[in-house]
Amino acid sequence: MNPALRRGIGLAALASTAATVWLGLWVTPPSVQQGNLVRLVYLHPAIAWDALYVAFGLSAVCSLLYLWRRTRSLFWDRLAAASVEVGVVFNALTLVTGSIWGRPTWGVWWTWDARLTSTALLLVLFLGYLALRRVPAEPEVRARRCAVAALVAFVDVPIVHFSVNWWQTLHQNATVLNADLSPTIHGSMAWTLLLSFVALTLAFVWMVTVRYDIEVMRDQVGEEELEVSLAERWAEAQAAEPVMAGAGLPEGSAPPSPPTSGPAPLDPVLRPGEPAGSGR
Amino acid sequence: MSYVDAGYAIALSVLFAYSVGLVARRRRLARAVAVAAEDDAFASAATVAAVEGESGGDEPARGGGG
Numbered sequence: 001m002n003p004a005l006r007r008g009i010g011l012a013a014l015a016s017t018a019a020t021v022w023l024g025l026w027v028t029p030p031s032v033q034q035g036n037l038v039r040l041v042y043l044h045p046a047i048a049w050d051a052l053y054v055a056f057g058l059s060a061v062c063s064l065l066y067l068w069r070r071t072r073s074l075f076w077d078r079l080a081a082a083s084v085e086v087g088v089v090f091n092a093l094t095l096v097t098g099s100i101w102g103r104p105t106w107g108v109w110w111t112w113d114a115r116l117t118s119t120a121l122l123l124v125l126f127l128g129y130l131a132l133r134r135v136p137a138e139p140e141v142r143a144r145r146c147a148v149a150a151l152v153a154f155v156d157v158p159i160v161h162f163s164v165n166w167w168q169t170l171h172q173n174a175t176v177l178n179a180d181l182s183p184t185i186h187g188s189m190a191w192t193l194l195l196s197f198v199a200l201t202l203a204f205v206w207m208v209t210v211r212y213d214i215e216v217m218r219d220q221v222g223e224e225e226l227e228v229s230l231a232e233r234w235a236e237a238q239a240a241e242p243v244m245a246g247a248g249l250p251e252g253s254a255p256p257s258p259p260t261s262g263p264a265p266l267d268p269v270l271r272p273g274e275p276a277g278s279g280r
Numbered sequence: 281m282s283y284v285d286a287g288y289a290i291a292l293s294v295l296f297a298y299s300v301g302l303v304a305r306r307r308r309l310a311r312a313v314a315v316a317a318e319d320d321a322f323a324s325a326a327t328v329a330a331v332e333g334e335s336g337g338d339e340p341a342r343g344g345g346g
Contacts, residue, residue, distance in 0.1 A: 021288065040287045047291065079296040089298050093291050203295060210302045217309035221316055231323040235330050 001207045017108075018197035023192040031189075038189070040101040046196040048094040050204045056126065057086025058208075060154040063147035077143035078219075080150055082211035084129050086204060091123045106170055114163040115171035122160055125153035139219065197270045213225050 024042035031038035062080035065071045098116070099109050110116065129149045133142060164173050185193060 014339050017292070020290070025284070025288065036284055039284045041285060043291050086298075089294070093294055096294075097287050097291050100290070140289055203299075207302060210299075210306055214302065214306050217306070217313050221309060221312045231320070231327050235323070235327045236334050238327075238330055246331070260283060 001213075006206060009202055009209070013199060013202035013206050016195060016202060020192065020196040020199045023188070023195065026079075028188045028192050036049055037101060037104055037202065040097060041185075041189075042192050042196045044097040044101055045193065046099060046200040049197055050200050051087050051090035051094050052119075052122070052160060053261075054121070054201060054204055055083050055090060055208075056150075056154055056157055058083040059087065059129075059150045061148040066147045067151075072264065074139060074143060074219075077139075077146065077251050078212055078215040079208070080147065081133055081215050082208045084126050084150065085211055086207045088123065088126050088130065090200075090204065091119070091126065095119060095123065105182040111170055113170045114167040115160065115169050117154060119162050122153070122156045125156055126150075129153055165245050 007065040020042055024039050028039070028042070030036045062076040062083065066073070066076040066080070095116070098119075102111070103109050132149050133146055135142070135145075137145070143219060161174075163169060164171055
């Protein structure tokens with residue numbers, strides 16, 4: 001991404017988050033029913049929105065695009081990885097901020113409610129995705145595995161969304177994305193809630209772009225290291241060749257055996273300077 | 281500290297710390313990529329020099345044998 005555009009998104013995210021905090025903590029009125037606890041509503045749903053729908057939705061779309069032969073590219077795999085990692089942070093924060101709201105409202109930090117449990121399961125599933133990415137494998141193999149894992153994990157997202165409708169839960173029903181699509185929040189509260197969605201989505205986009213760069217550079221470093229080690233092994237093999245040829249040995253003596261602990265002989269196809277993946 | 285303050289403090293500080301961590305990771309990797317590129321160039325140059333030096337040393341022997 002263009003660095004100027006990314007900087008702009010970052011600054012917009014900072015400014016809108018600051019505005020959300022100012023409106024949420026000092027400008028909007030307390031709720032009739034919840035009192036000041038309603039101020040957590042300007043944070044928790046927006047964080048959950050970014051985790052469930054934006055981050056994991058994006059990772060599912062990218063995974064589908066990777067698995068589809070016509071659009072298969074490591075770009076989608078890296079974008080999915082970036083989105084999942086940021087999404088996991090948002091998902092964990094969803095649980096934490098929900099718990100902080102639940103303690104004074106419900107009287108407990110945690111309950112095995114359908115919404116809470118399915119959200120916790122989602123966190124575990126996508127932590128599994130991140131663990132799967134760390135299993136050593138060829139980039140294409142890793143990408144295919146992770147794309148399937150992301151799609152399997154994404155099945156939990158609609159379960160989280162509809163859990164409050166399918167089961168009797170302690171968690172309240174959707175305020176904005178309800179069945180009638182008619183938000184049950186009004187005035188400055190509604191605008192502040194909307195601003196929080198925009199602010200945290202901008203923050204999410206900024207984080208994913210930075211995380212995507214990290215994924216690209218991580219692959220580059222891996223390939224560079226492979227190329228350097230191949231070049232070193234090639235040079236060692238070339239340097240060892242005159243010794244291996246047995247020059248200067250007396251007649252009748254056996255030629256020296258190849259070193260068993262040294263570098264393995266190189267594939268003649270591989271040459272220094274060639275891209276690391278060219279031999280695969 | 282109220283629950284509201286705690287919620288805002290935790291959420292915003294985690295997001296801020298994660299963002300700073302991302303920027304630090306990107307800078308560290310950018311340096312690693314630059315170093316790896318330099319090493320690669322050095323290794324390639326060393327390999328070329330070694331191969332050229334070896335082929336240069338072989339030539340008289342071939343000439344003498346032929």
